[in-house]
Amino acid sequence: MDAGRLARIGAWMDRYVDARKYPGCSVLVARGGKEVYHHATGLRDIERNLPFERDTVARIYSMTKPVTSVAILMLAERGLFHLDAPVSEFIPAFRDMTCLLPGAVDIGQVKACATPTLHHLLTHTSGLSYPFNPGLLPAVMNDVDILFKPDQGSLEAMANKVADLPLAFEPGARWEYSVSIDILGRVVEVVSGKSLAEFFADEITGPLGMTETAFSVVPQGRDRFAALYTPLAGDAMALNSAQKGAETLRRVDDPQTSPFLEASMHSGGGGLTGTLDDYMKFTEMLRRGGELGARLLSPKTVDFMRRNHLRGDIASMGPASFAEQPMEGMGFGLGGSVVLEPGRTRVPSSVGDFSWGGMASTFFWTDPVLDLSVVFFTQLSPSSSYPARAELKALIHGAVVA
Numbered sequence: 001m002d003a004g005r006l007a008r009i010g011a012w013m014d015r016y017v018d019a020r021k022y023p024g025c026s027v028l029v030a031r032g033g034k035e036v037y038h039h040a041t042g043l044r045d046i047e048r049n050l051p052f053e054r055d056t057v058a059r060i061y062s063m064t065k066p067v068t069s070v071a072i073l074m075l076a077e078r079g080l081f082h083l084d085a086p087v088s089e090f091i092p093a094f095r096d097m098t099c100l101l102p103g104a105v106d107i108g109q110v111k112a113c114a115t116p117t118l119h120h121l122l123t124h125t126s127g128l129s130y131p132f133n134p135g136l137l138p139a140v141m142n143d144v145d146i147l148f149k150p151d152q153g154s155l156e157a158m159a160n161k162v163a164d165l166p167l168a169f170e171p172g173a174r175w176e177y178s179v180s181i182d183i184l185g186r187v188v189e190v191v192s193g194k195s196l197a198e199f200f201a202d203e204i205t206g207p208l209g210m211t212e213t214a215f216s217v218v219p220q221g222r223d224r225f226a227a228l229y230t231p232l233a234g235d236a237m238a239l240n241s242a243q244k245g246a247e248t249l250r251r252v253d254d255p256q257t258s259p260f261l262e263a264s265m266h267s268g269g270g271g272l273t274g275t276l277d278d279y280m281k282f283t284e285m286l287r288r289g290g291e292l293g294a295r296l297l298s299p300k301t302v303d304f305m306r307r308n309h310l311r312g313d314i315a316s317m318g319p320a321s322f323a324e325q326p327m328e329g330m331g332f333g334l335g336g337s338v339v340l341e342p343g344r345t346r347v348p349s350s351v352g353d354f355s356w357g358g359m360a361s362t363f364f365w366t367d368p369v370l371d372l373s374v375v376f377f378t379q380l381s382p383s384s385s386y387p388a389r390a391e392l393k394a395l396i397h398g399a400v401v402a
Contacts, residue, residue, distance in 0.1 A: 009029075013041050023046050025040070025041060028277065029373075031372050031373075055212075055275050056275065057218070058274070058362065059260060062269065062357065063356055065181040065335050065356060067282060072188060075191050084119055091159055091186055097115045098113060100136060107136060107140050119309070123333075125310070126167070127176075128180045129176050137167070155186050159186040175314050181268050182267055196215075197215050209281060211278070213278045215263040230250055230381050232382070236382065252381070279377075284373050287366045290302045306336075307338065308331030308340055309332060313330055328346075337355055350368070360383065361386075363375075363392070
């Protein structure tokens, strides 16, 4: 990789900070398991003038999803279930499911349908949704406050609350970004007999040495926890009615009073906090085929995880939802997106890139062709505010010269 071209990444990050688009940010790039670039710039807390550093603790939101998906695959490798098992085998509230009729204008306009399987949940084809998506079901989810926030009580209770609502469509019919990975977090609890936090600590973050990653900010990391900012005038996650505010960096979560300091909810879809280096350990575990100091999955299972599990690309599945990635030329594996055709994504990529991001604009990917692992951290919600992910991929591809 060309050092001068890699240095463009730092200049690009500095411009984002100088333009008050991001408060601060940090990136880590590894090739073949060796670090080739790191840069941190800006502030983790503007009001207190604290720098955004390599060891800053951040909310990774939906980058929790691949971790929970690995947990599910670890249990599947032990023969404890198969992926076509209906979720009702583990959460009885999901028996006797209904879904909205096509064109429904009322939440009561439903028909009986199949129960989603674990595979439907892993691939966001379950019929579940998110309150920030467009549509009838998301509007009702918003009304009853289903978002698995850190202070929303137990995972069991919230999963049962999700099951009380109809599905947006029949399982398998479409792709829609959803709380499905949160439901899988509850499945992990039921099957393992541990809380999701305990399972992660015992089976994933502990063995990988991710000592700064947890649902509640780790005690030693509280003085390094970042603030969360938004350029929106209202709710930082209200994508359906997003309105830019006069202030591009309005603080919406103070690190000294944040609910992430003592999280009651273990959100497998969006609850983890952690550091850049910790998440690189998880990313490297995937790149290396399931092992980094300890083996979590077999290489065959990781290959299976990183394949496209849809009939075509995401765009062909009729999505009506927000997503962290392009939809054309992009497939979806188990807990993350998979590049099928770089030209159709219009983002420099390699076939087989596996990635996902978080609502606070964090991002990671592994590239099996170039042997790359990349993790990017910042704290700005929503992640759709700026095209930083596509720009970062172009910068890194532009630095690969052999």
